[in-house]
Amino acid sequence: MLDCYMSWDEEYTILMAHKLKDYAIRWIEEPLMPEFYDGYRRLKDILNPMGILVTGGEHEFTHYGFRELIEKNCVNILQPDIGRTGGITAFKKICAMASAYNIPVIPHGSGCVPYHAVISSTVSPIAEYIDVYADGGSPHFIHEPIPINGFVEVADTPGFGYELNPELSTGVKPVPIW
Numbered sequence: 113m114l115d116c117y118m119s120w121d122e123e124y125t126i127l128m129a130h131k132l133k134d135y136a137i138r139w140i141e142e143p144l145m146p147e148f149y150d151g152y153r154r155l156k157d158i159l160n161p162m163g164i165l166v167t168g169g170e171h172e173f174t175h176y177g178f179r180e181l182i183e184k185n186c187v188n189i190l191q192p193d194i195g196r197t198g199g200i201t202a203f204k205k206i207c208a209m210a211s212a213y214n215i216p217v218i219p220h221g222s223g224c225v226p227y228h229a230v231i232s233s234t235v236s237p238i239a240e241y242i243d244v245y246a247d248g249g250s251p252h253f254i255h256e257p258i259p260i261n262g263f264v265e266v267a268d269t270p271g272f273g274y275e276l277n278p279e280l281s282t283g284v285k286p287v288p289i290w
């Protein structure tokens with residue numbers, strides 16, 4: 113899976129899809145700027161027959177952009193960032209729209225909030241995991257669920273189970289998690 117973070121154009125995405133065709137690319141994520149819906153649709157038409165899915169939506173703000181992505185048949189998987197779209201309420205709206213079109217929703221980002229959202233969604237088969245401890249720094253929150261054999265357990269405590277990391281008040285530099 114290749115996360116391209118809005119940094120390619122149509123021509124370059126097609127070129128890369130051909131150059132990487134022997135590497136079993138499962139999906140190409142957010143290759144274009146988020147509002148370039150027609151470009152996403154054209155890429156999907158070209159890449160899907162090659163066995164490559166097109167995903168996007170991480171930089172949509174509110175659920176309205178997801179209506180565009182769905183109605184214009186732009187992507188195979190919707191990937192809202194729950195914070196950018198408007199929280200759990202907006203995520204539920206996106207999942208409701210997606211369910212009517214049989215489009216999976218795999219939210220951007222890892223941590224307690226997307227894990228709770230995925231567990232509560234009938235259209236979200238997997239969650240993303242970002243190793244917040246990889247750089248050896250101090251994450252913003254403690255009690256971060258860590259996957260074991262590909263699965264996480266979420267807490268039933270308030271605030272999605274998060275607590276602010278007290279080390280942050282001692283001048284320890286946090287590791288960005290978003």
Ligand SMILES: [Mg+2]
Nearest residue numbers: 115141170220
């Ligand atoms: Mg992403």
